[in-house]
Amino acid sequence: MKTARRLDNLGTETAFRVAQAAADWKAQGNEVFPFHLGDLNFPLAGHIVEAVEKAIADGKTGYCPGPGIPELREALADDIGSRRGMKIDPAEVVVTTGGKPVITKFLQAVMNPGEGVLYPNPGFPIYESQIEYFGGTALPYRYVPTSDGFAIDLDHLRASIDENTTAIIFNDLQNPISAESTPGEREAIAAIAQEFDLWVLSDEAYFEMRYRGKSQSIAALPGMRExxxxxxxxxxxxxxTGSRLGCAVAPKEVAEAISLMNTNDESCTNQYVQWAxxxxxxxxxxxVGQMLEVLRKRRDATCRLxxxxxxxxxxxxxxTFYVFPDVTEAMEAKGIATLADFSTEALHATGVSFCTREHFGSPQPGEDRSYIRLAYSGIDEAAITTGLGRLKEWIEA
Structure with missing residues (x-):
């Protein structure tokens, strides 16, 4: 029996492979310091737990509208709009089983087979996977290092556009590199989208995971809402993370298309989770503020060490809750040629588990530095200190 050929184009979230390697190492009796996965080791807030329990007790366990219960769509419209300086109609909000399905359904709604979609590289690996799975052409755009982190190579991005390009995925407050666009960079992306008549997916998963300043949405810029x-x-x-709850805020024709896909794919999002x-x-x-303060301390310790x-x-x-350090000289000092070997040897020598640049898209021409990604969202400050202390001892030995 044969399976569908399109499965050959389907990638995966490669951080889970690193997680499995770490779990296997731990199962052999070794200590592991989990910097690999962007999960959060914080308990669900009490009032959210109570809302789930009450919804179940009240019988809110059956089917509900495909685009989401009205109460949640209204709350999302109010909250997302007020934080972005936008007026959002609840009809523009479609509830989904987490944020990830928005990527899939956006592409199905706006991209035809053979059309190109720009996406960040390094970036969340599901972008490229879904573009190719649905028959599109994945067009990576790159970042360049700066004194403050990373910036989009706008010239490279523009040069990647042709007559078949239909959309761009823009991940401000970015995973894995934690880059945040300047107002000028954000405006430049908006201008390119309008010049070439591109749809934009603004991945705002980390919009409020920040320690200074205030986030801005590209959707709020002139000419971008539609x-x-x-x-x-x-x-x-x-x-x-495990509750699987998110939404798309979209122009009504796209919102209606995503709602129709909801009905076809999963009928509706879990009703009692929506009440949560x-x-x-x-x-x-x-x-939320308490969690951010803990994450700030973890970030400071991680970067210092x-x-x-x-x-x-x-x-x-x-x-965000990631750092993306340059490890080029550290690898040279250890005589390690590849990031894959660096990751494996570090795990076995120190217990420190992390992803590498290669888990977030294939390196592009001209890249001559080596990077790894460490997530500090699921590891306490004491373990951060111990784990990175062991990494230092191993690299400097």
Missing amino acids: RTVILYTFSKKYAM GVAALRGPQGP INEISGMSVATPGS
Whole structure:
């Protein structure tokens, strides 16, 4: 029996492969310091737990509307709009089972087979996977290092556009590199989208995971509302990764298409989890601030300790819960030629588990530096200190 040929184009979220390698190493009795996966080791806030329990007790366990319960769509419209300086109609909000399905459904709604979609590289690997799975042409655009982190190579991005390009995926507050666009860079992307009549997926998963400043949405810029779909998720801000709750905010014709896909794919998002979402948005926001303060301390410890390791360096990011240090000289000092070997040898020698640049898209021509990604969202500060201390000892031995 044969399977469909399109499966050959389907990639995966490669961080889970690293997680499996770490789990196997731990199962052999070794200590592991988990910097590999962007999960959060924070408990669900009490009022959100109570909302789930009440919804189940009240019998809210059956089917509900495909685009989401009205109460959640209204709460999302209010919250997302107020934080972005936009007026959002609840009819433009479609609830999804997490943020990730928005990528898939955006592409199905706006991209025909053979059309090109620009996406960040390094970037979330599901972008490229889904573009190719649905028959599109994946067009990576790259970042260049700066004193503050990374910036989009706008000349390279523009040069990648042709008459078949239909959309761009824009991940401000970016995974894996924690880059945040300047106002000028954001405006440049908006201008390119309008010049070439491109749809835009604005992946705003980390919009409120920040330690300084205030996030801005490209959708709020002049001329962008009618061509932009916002990806929103409860996973990061409310530590609801396993609850699988998010939404798309989209022009009505795209919102209607995504709603139709919901009906075809999963009928609806879990109803009692949606009521948890209402409680998260309408309830006290104190737990969010408390979590961010803990993450800030973890970030500071992580960056300080990395910069104390010979051959490693990183800028302190203002957002997300990732760092993307340059390890070129550290690898040279250890005589290790590939990032894959560096990751494996580090795990076995120190227990420190991390992803590498190669887990976030194939390196592009001209890249001559080596990077790894460490997530500090699921590891306590004491373990950060111990783990990176062991990494330092191993690299400097």
